[in-house]
Amino acid sequence: MxxxxxxxxxxxxxxxxxxxxxxxxxxxxxxxxxxxxxxxxxxxxxxxxxxxxxxxxxxxxxxxxxxxxxVNNAATGGNERLDDVIIPGVEKFDGMDVHQRLEWMKNNTRETHEAAKQGMQTNYYGTKHVTEALLPLLLSSSDGRIVNVSSSFGLLRHFGADEVELRRQLDDINSLTEKRLDELLDAFLGGFDDSSEPEMCGRGRTAGFSAYKVAKAAVNAYTRMLARRHLALRVNCVHPGYVRTDFSMNSGLLSPEEGARGVVKLALLPNGGPTGAYFAEGQLQASFV
CATH class of the missing domain: 3.40.50.720 (NAD(P)-binding Rossmann-like Domain)
Structure with a gap:
């Protein structure tokens, strides 16, 4: 390379x-x-x-x-597909709205500690490690761009009543450090235990995509810290939309071509464009909440 x-x-x-x-x-x-x-x-x-x-x-x-x-930093849900589930064709989801599709995903996966740990390593630490490796090249450029693929799941509004303090610290970019972020993620995983009850996992969290949510919120926070630290770069994160891929088990609403457009738009931002911001499907959003 x-x-x-x-x-x-x-x-x-x-x-x-x-x-x-x-x-x-x-x-x-x-x-x-x-x-x-x-x-x-x-x-x-x-x-x-x-x-x-x-x-x-x-x-x-x-x-x-x-x-x-x-470096393993392609997205993973932090969940395991149930043993008897085969990824269906896209026609399976004809007539379903986004909530029905997500419910199908939720009902056909399970959260485990191992999957949550792997998801955190992939979605957050993989992104961080490859960024650190490429930073010298980016900083030597007069036109450096970092585009981190995030998710609407990582928006802080999705944090529950038992996650208020975690939400507060992830949003406190003036005080948050990478060391503190590591500590927060370690604490989250430490409280994430496999449950014998299929509808519950890890300190009473509803089964779903909690590890994915926290990992993507961490990506958002890391993006904001990088932007503050490296003012010459344009560092942003983007939610590409709910895309039909292996990751979504073909349940997404958008094609990969449609999902990629917002990512490419950020990569081609002009000098002086936004930095430290969150975009959804190519559109600048008001906040990370």
Whole structure:
């Protein structure tokens, strides 16, 4: 990857896309390349990553290279699919609204401590680690952009009555540090125990997507801290929408192409554009609440 970047003109825009071999990530690579950006498509699996690059090149997008990236930061729900559930075709959800689709997802997954821990490592720490690795390159650019894929689930309004203090501290960006954020996440996982009651898990939380919610709220908080620390960069997070992917078990309302548009829009922000902000489907939102 380093050679691919350094060998190019200093005026060439280069984007590194994680989880680029399928779903939203692959579509982000396609749209960026279509906008004249040199793309480094990264994935953990070399064969899948190379195949994805070849697919894009077959579409006439030649300025895309592959780099194997071991950091696991493609989204995961922090849940386990029930043993007898097979991912259905998209026609399964015809006639369902967004609430019905999410209810189907909830009823066909379970939250466990191991899944919650893996979800936190993937959704928050994976994002943090790859950002830290690429920061020197970004800071050497006159036009650096960081776009973190978040979720509406991570908005603080979704925190319950038993999570008021966690919500308050995640929103207190003036005082929050990365060390304190780690402590908050450790405490959350420490109180997340597998329950024998199918409708309850971890200190009475309703079964659903609590680990995913907290991880994405952490991504939002980390994004805001980075933006305050690196004023020369444009650092934002975006909710791409409820997209039909393996992650959503095909239950989403939007295509990967539609979901990728908001991500690409932020990557192509002009100089002086927003930073430390939250976008939903490409539109700037008033707050993280």
């Amino acid at each position: 380093e050679g691919a970047i350094i060998s190019r003109s200093p005026n060439t825009r280069v984007a590194v896309v994680t989880g680029g071999n399928k779903g939203i990530g692959l579509e982000v690579c396609r749209q960026l390349a279509d906008n004249g950006v040199s793309v480094v498509l990264t994935a953990r699996d070399e064969a899948r990553g190379v195949a994805a690059v070849e697919k894009l090149k077959a579409q006439g997008l030649s300025d895309v290279v592959f780099h194997q990236l071991e």
